[in-house]
Amino acid sequence: MTSPAQPQPVPKQASRPAFARWLGQTNDVTQTFLAAGRIPGLINLAGGLPDPSVWPVQALARHAHDAVALHPGDTLAYSPIDGLPGLRDVIARRFSRGDLRLTRDNVLITTGGMQALDLLGKVLLDPGDAIAAQSPAYLGALDAWMPRAPVYQPMRLDRNDVDISGQMTGAKFAYTVPNFSNPSGRLVGTEQRRELVSAAQDTGCWLVEDDPYGALYYDGEPLPRLLDLSASGDPYDGPVIYLGTLSKELAPGMRIGWVIAAPEMISAMTTAKQGSDMFTSGVCQRMAQGALEEGLPEQILPGILSLYRARRDALCAAMSEHLADLYDWEVPSGGMFVWAVAKDPRLDTGKLMQRGLDHGVCISPSSVFDPEGKDHRATRLNFTLNPPDKLAEGIRRLAEATRAELDTL
Numbered sequence: 218m219t220s221p222a223q224p225q226p227v228p229k230q231a232s233r234p235a236f237a238r239w240l241g242q243t244n245d246v247t248q249t250f251l252a253a254g255r256i257p258g259l260i261n262l263a264g265g266l267p268d269p270s271v272w273p274v275q276a277l278a279r280h281a282h283d284a285v286a287l288h289p290g291d292t293l294a295y296s297p298i299d300g301l302p303g304l305r306d307v308i309a310r311r312f313s314r315g316d317l318r319l320t321r322d323n324v325l326i327t328t329g330g331m332q333a334l335d336l337l338g339k340v341l342l343d344p345g346d347a348i349a350a351q352s353p354a355y356l357g358a359l360d361a362w363m364p365r366a367p368v369y370q371p372m373r374l375d376r377n378d379v380d381i382s383g384q385m386t387g388a389k390f391a392y393t394v395p396n397f398s399n400p401s402g403r404l405v406g407t408e409q410r411r412e413l414v415s416a417a418q419d420t421g422c423w424l425v426e427d428d429p430y431g432a433l434y435y436d437g438e439p440l441p442r443l444l445d446l447s448a449s450g451d452p453y454d455g456p457v458i459y460l461g462t463l464s465k466e467l468a469p470g471m472r473i474g475w476v477i478a479a480p481e482m483i484s485a486m487t488t489a490k491q492g493s494d495m496f497t498s499g500v501c502q503r504m505a506q507g508a509l510e511e512g513l514p515e516q517i518l519p520g521i522l523s524l525y526r527a528r529r530d531a532l533c534a535a536m537s538e539h540l541a542d543l544y545d546w547e548v549p550s551g552g553m554f555v556w557a558v559a560k561d562p563r564l565d566t567g568k569l570m571q572r573g574l575d576h577g578v579c580i581s582p583s584s585v586f587d588p589e590g591k592d593h594r595a596t597r598l599n600f601t602l603n604p605p606d607k608l609a610e611g612i613r614r615l616a617e618a619t620r621a622e623l624d625t626l
């Protein structure tokens with residue numbers, strides 16, 4: 218006879234270590250966005266996504282095929298941390314103009330513009346260091362630097378009477394998006410661009426020019442880049458750290474970005490990249506090189522501009538019809554966003570975001586673009602993803618939700 222089975226002792230489970238402290242400081246808005254994506258019929262004005270119809274699918278498929286078939290060494294082997302030399306050369310050539318002299322030593326290829334932001338934090342920030350950041354600021358940048366616990370010196374570039382040097386003093390770097398900032402859609406004027414460059418030269422602060430929207434000018438000619446205005450040295454050794462990406466001009470899924478900066482900064486960021494992802498996918502780099510050599514971004518740009526310009530106009534027309542008594546805004550001359558500030562200072566767009574979901578519209582609240590999370594009065598509205606009729610209906614729903622929210626105050 219076998220003896221009855223003895224109950225097995227439950228293995229002792231030690232409690233696991235806590236996650237790093239910074240994780241507890243992230244906002245839950247991203248989770249709300251993800252959940253909102255599953256609500257049927259919801260109109261999403263919150264994101265910052267390109268319209269998939271602009272992607273040159275066949276041309277990119279051809280470049281993907283050629284990348285592997287013709288360049289297996291570049292695409293299937295381990296490759297240099299700082300990027301394929303051919304792609305770095307193409308980028309150096311595209312951006313060299315006038316007095317700006319760039320070589321491949323000025324260029325680092327990154328896995329999207331997002332990685333460049335992360336690497337910047339790695340090479341420049343010790344805990345408690347200061348960043349002078351254009352206010353309001355890109356959420357992704359704030360997220361990238363959160364683990365390094367920086368302090369922020371807000372930089373207002375929406376007025377001409379601000380002391381830019383004073384705002385930069387003591388900061389490791391100044392973070393700007395001069396072309397159609399995310400989230401404000403604001404274009405920084407040429408005079409203020411010159412002031413930013415001379416303040417960087419006077420204070421010794423690095424000056425970051427994050428430029429995903431630089432090709433998306435719907436009205437008027439492109440303004441000079443901070444990089445151009447700071448041209449010095451051969452190769453370039455000025456204070457600007459320029460961040461570029463193919464995400465808005467070609468396709469975000471390629472995850473191709475680049476940094477243009479003084480060689481000492483490129484080598485520091487290269488060291489940091491080694492411990493991040495070793496190198497950016499060779500397949501995507503070779504695709505990008507083929508596409509840039511062929512001039513693919515220039516070929517598709519007119520189509521992108523006319524599609525997005527019409528959508529900007531449709532959104533702003535609907536705003537004038539439904540939101541004129543509720544919000545103030547400026548019509549942006551490019552980019553992907555309109556920044557709407559509530560006339561009633563009591564409106565909390567964090568609460569409005571939740572109420573909007575009941576009315577079938579999703580918006581971004583301003584608190585996530587403020588390092589201190591205190592700005593509750595504005596919302597960022599995207600116009601590139603939805604066709605004009607949906608934009609108009611989304612704005613009508615937003616007006617309804619705003620009135621309902623104001624009625625509770």
Ligand SMILES: Cc1ncc(COP(=O)(O)O)c(C=O)c1O
Binds near residue numbers: 328331355462
């Ligand atoms: C201001 C800004 N910087 C950087 C990025 C990152 O872009 P990506 O990683 O797709 O190149 C974005 C994306 O929307 C952005 O708006």
